[in-house]
Amino acid sequence: MNLSDPIAYLSLMVFLPALGALVLAFFPRGREDAIKFTALGFTIFTFMLTLGMLMEDAGGVNFEAGAAEMQNLFSAAWIPSFGIQYLMGLDGISFPLVVLTAFLSVLAMVASWPITKHVKAYCILFLLLETGMIGVFMALDFFLFYVFWEVMLLPMYFLIGVWGGPRKEYAAIKFFLYTLVGSVLMLIAILMLYFNSDLTLLNSQQLADAGIFAVAAEGGNPQTVEQAYQAWLASDDDTARRFQEIQAETNPARRRQLHTFNILALQQMGQLENSPFSQNVWLGRSIQWWAFLLLLIGFIIKVPSVPLHTWLPDAHVEAPTPISMILAGVLLKMGGYGIIRICYPICPAAAYELAYVVCGIGVVSMVWGAFAALAQNDFKRMVAYSSVSHMGYVVLGLGVWSLGMWTAGPGGSATYNADYWKMGVTGAMYQMIAHGISSAGMFFCVGVLYDRVHHRNLNEFGGIFGRMPVYAGMAVAIFFAGLGLPGLCGFIGEVFVVLSVWKYSQLLAVVSAAVVILTAGYILWAIQRVYLGAEYRGPHGEALTPMTVREMAVAIPLVVFAIVFGVYPPSLLNYMQPSIDRQVETLAAWTERYDADREALQNTLNNDQEQVAAK
């Protein structure tokens, strides 16, 4: 296997955990430590593969910082008769999330050591889950994306439902049904988009960008796009053959469409001037309006945003610690990822129209989650609600479609300046990574205590600082990262988002700024009730032993990254920023065309009315 080929390297990244699951299936029962170490080994190896992309000359493929476009894009026919490709690639938006996933999987596996029930099944499901998660972030074919999305769902259901707490069945079914509803809505939207897509609307450059055919970039004589295009047409590729057939059809009435699931191609189509998704279907709304709405609901269930968030506290409270870490650290990010990768670029007109709804959902979630967190007495529930609040920043930041159109240009003209918008999206992306670290850390900290005293009642803690000083110190650092303290990772994302919002809406900006008070309130109050105080008066006080080496191996990396990302954001932004800028600039340019068209249309209408009135 040639690892310098993206198809091999990326496939290995995705399927290595699944391979691990397969290997584990042949392990005899009773060898629990061996099973755990093997599973850990597979997660570590997967993580090393993701890191290997950062290193040049590591033998594999590279991820280049500073490049905006999709990297290591490859495609292979999968189900050609429906235009389904095995298409994957990475850019600055997905790559950090993949690394985060692999990283948290390692830590969560280490945190899984206390699991003693059906260890083999647990590890198998855990590894399948990892394959699903990494696959979701790398898939660029909508069908493939959906498959990974569902692959992730089932292991999660069992991991909560079998290894969970007292009300695990309820929580698991709730999680499953919520997510399933989201999946179904997403499937409808996918089919709507698929049946209205048409590859033949794209030119050769767009097709190349979408990975429909590959342009051989290396070698002595680099191919031009046009050459590659011609070579593709001349090939016996099934899609190419049908592409030519349809193009050759001169009678518009008999002309068919070449449907595709290719997300990159769908993005191109969505942003075309005469987008195939702009036709009205129902209630005077266009296809993309409905698709956007369905996709958005699907994704904000995952985020989760108010009012579709109530599965999260239950799922977290019942899930075992490592699964909570994965759930908060990675699964919630898929919602945000879906919005930025799918909703916005494929359905820009709908997104533009509904931007305020998206931002509003974000702000409401921020406030709602913070208030609800203030009222919780269950430590884990409190942290779960803090996730609702913190993920609200993500939705808000993604939504700020502010183009600074009010910035006075020379001569009083309006200019489309997307800088504030870029800032908001950057903040949202940063917040996703930061929250991945801080929330996983917070759930782990809760788990460390729960493993010892077997309860999570905030009112029965106290005095932990005296009993477990090292643990308490790290826990406080992680909680402060969640609080958004400068110098720790939570601050950067929050401040980027909050500062960018005013340009879009002053009202939302003021409300979102107010959340800093509530956040400080619930986090400090929790710290006070758990870690401070004279002595621990709850049950099982004798079990409060100092942190073990294994537990430190989980906590220390989280603390270190919380500090690094808080102090020096370029460490992450160098990879993320170019792709974000590119996407926002593309959409800003699209908006400019769109507004100009609408203005022209409005002018025509006005002129008509004036003429009618004149008559």
Place this chain on the structure above:
Amino acid sequence: MDASALPTLLAIAWLTPLASFTVIVLLGKSLGPHGKYAGYISVGAILVSTVMSLVALFGAWLPNHPLADASHHGASYEAGAHGSSSPNAHSGDSHADGRAADAHAADAHAADEAHESEKPAYYGDWYALGQWGKLKLTIGYYIDALTVTMFSMVSLIAACVHVYALGYMHDELHDPYVDHEVHVHDGGHLHRPGRFHRFFQYLSLFSFSMLGLVIAGNVAMVFVFWELVGICSYFLIGFYIERQSASNAANKAFITNRVGDFGMLIGMMALWASLGTFAFGDLTTPDGQTELGIFSRLRTAENDHRLVPPPEMVAEGERTFASTETTGDGGSNAGHWLLFIAGVGIFCGCVGKSAQFPLHVWLPDAMEGPTPVSALVHSATMVAAGVYLVGRFYPAFSPEALLVIAVVGCITLTIAATIAITAVDIKRVLAYSTVSQLGYMMLSLGLGGWAAGLFHLVTHAFFKSLLFLCSGSVIHAVHSNDMREMGGLRRKMPITAYTMLVGCLAIIGAGIPLTAFGLSGYYSKDAIVEQAWSFAETNKGAYWLLLAMPVVGAAMTAFYMFRLWYMTFAGKPRNHHRYDHAHESPAVMTRPLLLLAFFAIAVGWTVPLTNLSVTNLLHQAEPAGIAATSHGVLLPSLTVPAEALSHAPEIKFKAGLAAFGAAMTGLLAATVIYLWNTLNPAEIRQTFQPVYRLLWNKWYFDELYSAALIRPTMALGRRIAAFDRAVIDELIHGLAWLSRGVSKVFGVLFDQTVVDGTVNTFADWTWDFGLLLRRLQTGSVRQYVLFIVAGTLVLFVAVSTVQWLAYS
């Protein structure tokens, strides 16, 4: 030393405490016996900072920027007032030549003389937190005379406090340390390991954060360190984490500050959306372009450095307020409104940090922290950060925003002074005194007295840290904070008593009236009263209250400070047990007291034979354009008089006498009541029972906030959580129930009739067919063979027929 060394010197001064913090965090208790060396590391780090700051001041700043006599008690008031037309010099690192400050070019009008000067400042970026097009959030520095002064002041006081803390926190070296204020479940006191190293770890982190706040080159970086000093304060107030009162106070401090930060964020957003920059200074990029900072954008040289909202701000303001209301000169005032929001927003942050009304409630509670912390964090430095930021951000405050600042300062100084009169906890008296003095600074800044306010910041830092360390020495000796249990202690601890007397005299502004001789507070407080006088004379009307309150406040200050001193050190011991055990503190604690006492006396003086004085240094940092008289736009009747006008002899005369008279009145009243015992305090309390109760309960702010804010917030939180459970979840359950119901109905209607019916029908048919077949089932093998053959034949014919049909 070349001026270009300044960023490096100050960066070393700034980062050394961070290194100390890191070392102590990682090694902690293993540093010497019980972590004792942690203290030395921390002290060493802050001494390095102090030396570096002083080298920066005397070695790099002053040689390159010679001081002019910008006249504090001098007579050049005529030379004050109109906007100077010189550019704000600077930037980059290379060419600030710093021609300072004393060319007074005469203007046509007598009182409107231009203050021709170039204000040297150095601005640069270290790295960017994020960058989007022209928008840039950076970590950088802005160094001018104010920065250098603050660095010296902060590091010097911090060094004194660090050394003092080596002695004061000595108990924490014991293992186990017994905390007598905490009872555990078996009825005894709490025994815990000593936390000497933790204390110094936090002190180092605090020093780092505070110096970072001062060196910050932009508002965003100020906000970063703003929060960091907040969290250090949280750790230090809550240092005795086992005490419920301490952790409550720590939470209260941080959350109250966050309320202020909420306003500050709004101010920052307004600026960010309209100007797109947070930078204080102008930056020349390597490719030769100039990026203008906030101040240069708001006060351009073309406008004579007057505050005029630039077009982008007007546009953003118009969008924000959807208003096109016009001012007298035909322009829109939306830009001014936005400027007002930005100014008041930033000031909200300062209200939180500097404990101004209505967010002053946290500071007295913050006295739960160890006393060195109270001295360093809650009197001299962190709480001064708010005043510092107002001073730093001054060019961007519109006259209306300044009025808000003045009014808030005025209310604060009055309320806090009244509460201090009745308090009996020695540290709380000082805490309210701090709040009150911070109010003076805000008032001064708000009335246009930029230099006076910041001067008071510096003098107050010295004498208030002195006062706090003295009170710490007393508490260390008698193990109580309650002044009712003290008395007569001057005989037991003379150094503490007389250094504290110096502090008291300094804070009440003791000096020889109408001369240039007095303790440090004399200069700064008189300057504030002079500015208030000048403001009141210019504006008339109800603005006279802004003069009356500080004068009355001066009387109250003298009263409560001497009440404190008399109750503690004079008279007869009220608690003999505590008196007998009292002793003077060790040298490690008293030497910092002596040093600070020296500064409390002398920091206001001009070094003989030179122009070196804090005022002159501050005048060197006075931003371009703020020396001029300015007029309100939204409030046209408002005039903020130039600071130089307050140096007019007739104002100086009246203000000086008023301030002196007020202080003497307060001093006399305290002496009559608490030293000579001519009047009985208990009788006075009885006579003014309702007033006394109001003051004793601190004007009921805590109760009000609890009832109006905290409890409703918690209730709303519970409602929202309940809504999730009772409404959203129940809705989900309802849906689940409904779909189960629907499937049941389907079960009955569809499955049982249609599906089951079909199946049953088939079953019936099968049954009937079976019955039919049974008749054929005769048991005869021959018959069976016959059927098989016939069946095969039928099948063969059928298949052949279909094939024939298909292919024909």
